[in-house]
Amino acid sequence: MSATATNVAAEAAESHRPSRGRVGMWCLITAESTIFLIFVTAYLVYMGKSVSGPTPDQILTVPVVTTICLLSSSFTMHWAVAALRRGNQLMFQLFWFITLALGAIFLTGTLREWHHFIYKENFTIHTNLFGTTFYSLVGLHASHVAVGLIALTTVMILALFGKVKQEHSERCEILAMYWHFVDVVWVVVFTVVYGLGR
């Protein structure tokens, strides 16, 4: 009896402490942000400093469709987690799958863009300073999307086996924080690379 009472009291006292998962993810996002900050800085400093071509305006086309896909995946992610919190398995799995698909479309778009540059335009990371900064920054972001997709796929497989339940909604929410972060980073990268940089 007294143990239960103690636990209740302890839980009440602990309830105002932030969840460690959330704090951990915020910390990770902080650390990741600084890495992106340095790469974005390098991109901005080196803008227009290449001594040979091609230049961004000769080669880059704005990836409108894939950008819309990635940004809307944040909404579907949000709805998926909200559905899980309500215990609505069907909607959770549906929206989670759409998120996964939208992310995959984005990554495919990047791959196609790079394939085109490398094989058709002969434009690589080695070509000039623009190539170095472009592939590094976009590639760093794309690798984060890829990591996110691996995590999303893992959850999707677990969900299909019925292992993701209402009580796991907080964990999915923490994964969603990462996904939203990757989206926000894309807004910055997109603005810098396809906006200012062109």
Added chain:
Amino acid sequence: MATDSISLPLPQAKSRSVVLDWLCTVDHKKIGIMYVVYALIFLVIMGCEAILMRIQLARPESNFLSAEAYNRLFTMHGTTGIFFVAMPMVIGFGNYFVPLMIGARDMAFPRLNAFSFWMTAFGGIFLYASFFSGGSLLQGGSAPAVGWFAYAPLTSPAFSPGHGVDFWALALLVAGVGSIGAAVNLAATVLSMRCPGMTLGRMPLFAWMNLVTAGLILVAIGPLTAAQLMLMVDRYLGGHFFDPAAGGQPIMWMHFFWIFGHPEVYILVIPAFAFISEILPVFSRKAIFGYPAMVAATAGIGFVSLGVWAHHMFTVGMPSYGNAFFALTTMVVAVPTGIKIFNWLATLWGGKIRFATPMLFCLGFLFQFLIGGLTGIMLATTPFDWQLHNSYFVVAHFHYIIVGGILFGIFGAFYYWFPKMTGRMLSEKLGKWHFWLMVIGFHLTFDFMHVPGLLGMPRRIFTYQAGRGWGIWNAIESVGVIFQATAILIFVYNMVHSYFKGAVAGNDPWDAWTLEWATSSPPPDYNFSATPTVRSRRPLWDIKHPEDPDWKYE
């Protein structure tokens, strides 16, 4: 209550070998000890490197080491000291004591904790593998020879053929991942795992300072990681980040490195502040003076330290407003640091001081850190720095901080917490030998090192001509090393001997006030049999003095 909480059936101890037990552990105390032991091993290694360099420099025109081997040694000495001695040491103590001090069962993410340690450990082992690849071992194998800040374009394949730079960059990248993991864990532990009643305002300063350190690691290691990635893009993929021929700018490496490099100094010294802030009150028999000011000053130092990096770059030709900005921000650091020094002095003031070994090292810290800070202010003055940049004056300055400050703090922490970690006291007699030899050796080496710097001796030269007036000073510096090395040998012997034969410590040998002393020495796996509840900043004082508890006054 206590019996209730352990009435659950305990899991049966598996019959695993001791080695496997340590390799697979996720216990914060075991991981903490592994960090500390790992750092101690590298401390001895980097000390040996320093001895070789001091033998070479003891007299002019010496042929003891080749220029190439000398370059490899100072690179490895610096890189090891920062990343594989100081970092794991302070993270190890944080790992061990933050959960105990806030009354938690373990760190927030035990498995991440083990992962972080093994990443750091792998980084160090990988860096040292470079000695055994390429070239002959006596010439340093293919160890990096680019200095610990590895300026571009020296690191480009044209100027650094072979794999020295690759070992360096990959080792630091991997260790950086470990540090970020440790910081995530420390921050989440402090913010989310505190026991009931342990509000932020009642937290030991040790936990506060580890929180600030974790925050600094989170924002400072990222730039280093990014810079290493860029260096690898340049070296492996033919990129042009730091390639002047293609429009890249080597100065960008300097910026990126020092955006990491200067906060790094505070990542190392703030945990030393944490040790001092726990040890000084206990051995003065007074509560810490100015607790809120200490917290604010720590946060202030952390914040300001993010905006001072280019004081390492006064000689590269920044515009004058750039020089002025970084000179001013650097001097501003002196304000919160001064607040700390005065708070520590006020803690000592009127106290009933016990001159036990932990206290001696803390007092050494106070004195030496202050002098190191003052030469720091001298170097922050741009024209003065133009005169002395890259000279032995700078080397003397930062060794004053790192050896005289951080290392003395670490030694104090060892003498203070060794009883808790092992259940045995370190020998006071040997401890006093350790302290005094270390003080004599330290001052012989690093006080006199300022002089050749003022006389114009540049750092990183493998020898010098006779008749420059530097010889006598260098000879004295090298003599100091004999004392320091003896002191370290006594320290190592003391630890090994005391671990087996030392006096039994008991739970609370120093009559201290923080929660780690409430449990047994060494603490059980579960730390506390019942979760503690805290009502003041000195929970053990409240237990020991129920008639006059602290919470009546806070």
